Each structure stands twice: as C-alpha cells, then as structure tokens.
Amino acid sequence: MSKIFPFSVKKHIIAIFLGVVATVQLPAFADENYIGIVKTYQPLATVLHSGTESTVDVGVKLYPGDTLVTQxxxxxxxxxxDGSVLSLGSETRFEIVDFLFKPAERNVSFxxxxxxxxxAFTSGAIGRISPESVKFITPTSTLGLHGTKVLIEVK
Structure with a gap:
C-alpha cells in the first residue's frame, strides 16, 4: 500500500533529510556519467550497481539503474x-529507473x-523545468510531482 504523508514520517528520515538539506552543496559533476552522490548515511545500507552490491558510504556515486537498499x-x-534532495528511511528499497538532465535542451527525466x-524528496531543477517528468512508481500506483516536496511510505 502506498501513501503520501504530508507530516507523519519517522524521526530518523526527517533527521537525515534535514541534514542533507542543511549541507546541500551541488557536487562537482564535471563531465562524469554519475547522476547523484550520497551525502549522509546511517549504517546498513547498500547500493546495487550493474549487478554488484556494495556498502553505502559518503561520496558514493549513483547512476541510472542503481538500487539502494536500507536495513x-x-x-x-x-x-x-539537478539539486534534488532525496532521503531514504529504514527498510527501504529505491531504484533509480531513469535520470536525464540536459536542461539546455529541456530534456529532463527523474x-x-x-x-x-x-x-522524502525535494525537487530540484527537473521539477521546476518539467514537473511531469518526475515520477515515483510504487507497487500500487505512480505518483507524479505537482509541487516541490513529497513524502512516500510503501508497506
């Protein structure tokens, strides 16, 4: 079951989210293929990249197709x-299906x-340029972005 919770979220996800927002500095992405970077974490999280599982750590680069799993x-x-900020709570499975950011061509997708x-998600440039290009697929629905922030819980 999927739900959007505007105010009721576990304390640790709020703490991580606020920690990321407070330290937001766009990483240097110069000519790299990666699309995001881990800024904060609490242990027991992994990333699945091209069939290889590794432990999450600060600075880990993320790519389209990666799956993050928290224990x-x-x-x-x-x-x-694009400046989007994403926080994952405990026992979460999150896959980056597609991420494309070519704003000069208005070719964007998340x-x-x-x-x-x-x-917990706060949109960046993709959400401002093309809100309909930001989508979260859950087992029971697909959520589109119609604002700047969304909270999702899937049981």
Missing part, C-alpha cells in the same frame, strides 16, 4: 545533479521505483 535503523541522504519503505 533496519538505516537511512541515506542523496543529492542529485523516474524512480519505491518497492518498500519511506522516501
């Missing part, structure tokens, strides 16, 4: 190259899949 009492804070867990 109990874990959380991850991410900033994407599509993700939330299989379970809690996600």
């Amino acid at each position: 109990s009492d874990a959380a991850v804070g991410i900033i994407f190259m 599509i993700s899949k939330v299989s379970k867990g809690t996600v």
Whole structure:
C-alpha cells in the first residue's frame, strides 16, 4: 500500500533529510556519467550497481539503474545533479529507473521505483523545468510531482 504523508514520517528520515538539506552543496559533476552522490548515511545500507552490491558510504556515486537498499535503523541522504534532495528511511528499497538532465535542451527525466519503505524528496531543477517528468512508481500506483516536496511510505 502506498501513501503520501504530508507530516507523519519517522524521526530518523526527517533527521537525515534535514541534514542533507542543511549541507546541500551541488557536487562537482564535471563531465562524469554519475547522476547523484550520497551525502549522509546511517549504517546498513547498500547500493546495487550493474549487478554488484556494495556498502553505502559518503561520496558514493549513483547512476541510472542503481538500487539502494536500507536495513533496519538505516537511512541515506542523496543529492542529485539537478539539486534534488532525496532521503531514504529504514527498510527501504529505491531504484533509480531513469535520470536525464540536459536542461539546455529541456530534456529532463527523474523516474524512480519505491518497492518498500519511506522516501522524502525535494525537487530540484527537473521539477521546476518539467514537473511531469518526475515520477515515483510504487507497487500500487505512480505518483507524479505537482509541487516541490513529497513524502512516500510503501508497506
């Protein structure tokens, strides 16, 4: 079951989210293929990239197709190259289905899949340029962005 919770979210996801927002500085993405970077985390989180699983750490680069998984009492804070900020709560499975950011061409897309867990998201340039290009797919629905912030819980 998917729900959007405007105010009721677990304390640790709020703490991670606020920590990421407070330290937001766009990372240097110069001519790299990666699309985001882990800015904060609480242990027991992994990223699946091209079939290889590795432990999440500050500075880990993310790519389209990556899946992040948090265990109990874990959380991850991410900033994407368009300035979007994403926080994952404990026991969350989040996949970056598609991320394209070529603003000069107005060619942008942020599509993700939330299989379970809690996600807090504040949109960046993609949400401002083309709100309809930001989508969160859950087991029971697809959520589109019609503002700047969204909270999602999938059980």
